[in-house]
Amino acid sequence: MSKPKIGVIISSTRPTRFGDKPAQWIADHAKARGDFEVEILDLRDYALPLFDAPASDAWMPTPNAEAARWQAKLREFDGYIFVVAEYNRSITAVLKNAIDWAYTPFVRKAAAFVGYGSAGGARAIEHLRNIMVELQVAPVRQSVNIGGSDFFPLMMGQKNWDDVKGAFDGPAKDLLDNLAWWTNATRAARTADAAAKAA
Numbered sequence: 700m701s702k703p704k705i706g707v708i709i710s711s712t713r714p715t716r717f718g719d720k721p722a723q724w725i726a727d728h729a730k731a732r733g734d735f736e737v738e739i740l741d742l743r744d745y746a747l748p749l750f751d752a753p754a755s756d757a758w759m760p761t762p763n764a765e766a767a768r769w770q771a772k773l774r775e776f777d778g779y780i781f782v783v784a785e786y787n788r789s790i791t792a793v794l795k796n797a798i799d800w801a802y803t804p805f806v807r808k809a810a811a812f813v814g815y816g817s818a819g820g821a822r823a824i825e826h827l828r829n830i831m832v833e834l835q836v837a838p839v840r841q842s843v844n845i846g847g848s849d850f851f852p853l854m855m856g857q858k859n860w861d862d863v864k865g866a867f868d869g870p871a872k873d874l875l876d877n878l879a880w881w882t883n884a885t886r887a888a889r890t891a892d893a894a895a896k897a898a
């Protein structure tokens with residue numbers, strides 16, 4: 700059987716964002732294990748309008764070509780790692796909009812979370828977990844939280860990510876071990892469902 704594919708989604712798009720650094724870092728960790736195929740997904744690459752379809756793709760095919768392209772990309776993956784910026788104690792508007800454009804690609808898959816911010820992105824991650832439940836995604840409990848005394852100097856440019864990232868290797872392993880379990884479990888169940896349907 701092929702390796703499960705994991706999409707690492709960067710949740711912010713502003714030109715000077717921090718999100719690239721933890722995204723590349725967790726993608727490198729995931730690749731180094733050897734049991735996943737890994738790709739970084741950048742919301743900058745999808746010119747999604749603010750959601751304006753008559754209904755969610757849960758209810759009707761999407762009428763927007765760019766959203767259809769985004770959905771097709773998401774469908775390639777068995778699981779996701781969201782790299783979560785915290786804006787006003789929640790996820791970014793650009794990520795929420797991208798999720799609203801793509802219900803069906805996420806259904807019955809797994810997702811894990813790498814957050815950053817004063818509280819390690821924990822408040823945004825908790826919002827995102829709740830959103831994931833509506834999308835029928837299994838949200839992995841273990842997370843990476845880059846916060847407090849680590850994040851503030853990073854945000855102010857007083858420290859480099861490369862100098863502090865080693866402190867998060869343990870949580871990254873824990874996250875990836877558990878993402879592997881849930882991704883493999885949900886993938887096996889989806890495969891069994893498809894086989895039963897085809898029989």
Ligand SMILES: Cc1cc2nc3c(=O)[nH]c(=O)nc-3n(C[C@H](O)[C@H](O)[C@H](O)COP(=O)(O)O)c2cc1C
Binds near residue numbers: 712
């Ligand atoms: C609009 C906005 C709202 C923010 N709100 C929060 C917040 O509620 N909690 C927090 O920890 N950081 C907050 N921050 C600071 C971000 O954690 C920090 O700017 C981070 O670098 C944003 O991610 P990005 O660089 O990938 O865009 C906010 C930043 C912006 C731009």
